[in-house]
Amino acid sequence: MRIFVTGASGYIGGSVAAALQQASHQVLGLVRSPGNAELVRALGIEPVLGTLDDGALLARLARDADAVVHAADADHRSAVDAMLAALAGSGKAFIHTSGSSIVGDQAWGEASGKTYEDETPFTPGPGRTARVAVNQRVLAAAREGVRAAVVSPSLIYGPGRGAHRESIQVPRLAALARKSGVARHVGRGENLWSNVHIDDLADLYLRVLAHAPAGASYYAESGECSMRRLCEAISRALGWDGRTQPMSKDEAIAEFGAGPAAYTYGSNSRVRATRARRELGWAPRHDALLETISG
Numbered sequence: 429m430r431i432f433v434t435g436a437s438g439y440i441g442g443s444v445a446a447a448l449q450q451a452s453h454q455v456l457g458l459v460r461s462p463g464n465a466e467l468v469r470a471l472g473i474e475p476v477l478g479t480l481d482d483g484a485l486l487a488r489l490a491r492d493a494d495a496v497v498h499a500a501d502a503d504h505r506s507a508v509d510a511m512l513a514a515l516a517g518s519g520k521a522f523i524h525t526s527g528s529s530i531v532g533d534q535a536w537g538e539a540s541g542k543t544y545e546d547e548t549p550f551t552p553g554p555g556r557t558a559r560v561a562v563n564q565r566v567l568a569a570a571r572e573g574v575r576a577a578v579v580s581p582s583l584i585y586g587p588g589r590g591a592h593r594e595s596i597q598v599p600r601l602a603a604l605a606r607k608s609g610v611a612r613h614v615g616r617g618e619n620l621w622s623n624v625h626i627d628d629l630a631d632l633y634l635r636v637l638a639h640a641p642a643g644a645s646y647y648a649e650s651g652e653c654s655m656r657r658l659c660e661a662i663s664r665a666l667g668w669d670g671r672t673q674p675m676s677k678d679e680a681i682a683e684f685g686a687g688p689a690a691y692t693y694g695s696n697s698r699v700r701a702t703r704a705r706r707e708l709g710w711a712p713r714h715d716a717l718l719e720t721i722s723g
């Protein structure tokens with residue numbers, strides 16, 4: 429198949445593009461700079477220069493492809509609108525990348541017992557309302573003749589296969605630990621996040637592309653741990669004794685920004701990838717985030 433991938437120079441998009449290319453698909457990747465164009469070309473992906481703001485370009489690339497993987501930005505509504513409009517009535521696959529922070533509470537480091545399967549209803553917090561509306565727009569395209577699906581990864585770890593090899597949360601917390609001389613979590617750090625290895629996630633995209641019915645939504649996860657345990661592992665990886673330090677809500681907002689502090693670092697995001705396992709036969713091979721960090 430000829431597949432158009434947005435975010436092809438990024439962590440998720442690059443890893444998925446590389447997996448698609450290895451599975452003998454022809455991959456076209458959207459990139460924003462000539463430098464990234466060369467990096468993705470070296471991975472066997474055909475670069476196309478452009479941005480998510482160029483709706484006409486996205487529409488043409490989507491129309492000319494057999495399928496689209498959108499992994500550049502979970503929140504960019506007009507890009508999604510442009511590609512879905514171009515695909516209407518085609519029956520082609522459109523896989524949108526969201527994120528499990530859509531169910532994030534604002535627990536500021538406290539644990540929650542609430543878990544979410546793919547069909548569990550929830551009301552997003554104000555900082556995730558727009559992202560959930562994008563997901564709903566994508567899923568509604570199933571009624572417009574698009575085999576549309578949403579993948580919502582939890583905390584992703586492991587080296588990416590694309591040009592950009594680093595994820596978000598663990599490297600960010602490690603950088604903060606280096607800067608502070610101690611690993612730090614929001615509040616008591618008892619808040620829990622599900623996680624998934626990037627290679628298992630890329631495999632999930634291939635399965636969604638091959639088998640997902642129109643209008644399906646999948647969390648991606650193969651384990652979970654608290655932010656405090658994550659920070660303990662970061663501490664040990666840095667050669668320290670596993671000691672951690674709490675951050676106040678105000679410190680967290682100053683460090684990460686209000687949205688990430690509330691929905692990523694201080695929240696619970698406990699999702700269960702039951703649908704991917706049941707419907708797509710997805711069987712993640714990795715379940716050792718903490719060991720991966722500690723080395």
Ligand SMILES: NC(=O)c1ccc[n+]([C@@H]2O[C@H](COP(=O)([O-])OP(=O)(O)OC[C@H]3O[C@@H](n4cnc5c(N)ncnc54)[C@H](OP(=O)(O)O)[C@@H]3O)[C@@H](O)[C@H]2O)c1
Nearest residue numbers: 435437438439440460479480500501502526527581584596
């Ligand atoms: N990593 C995680 O743990 C995780 C988990 C769940 C959800 N997500 C979500 O998934 C999405 C991708 O995450 P990621 O970790 O792959 O991020 P990333 O490594 O920063 O990759 C994003 C890619 O998209 C490109 N991009 C961003 N905005 C663009 C625009 N306006 N026009 C064209 N290209 C654009 C970037 O291009 P440049 O290289 O030019 O910057 C980059 O190649 C994000 O929305 C993120 O919130 C990530």
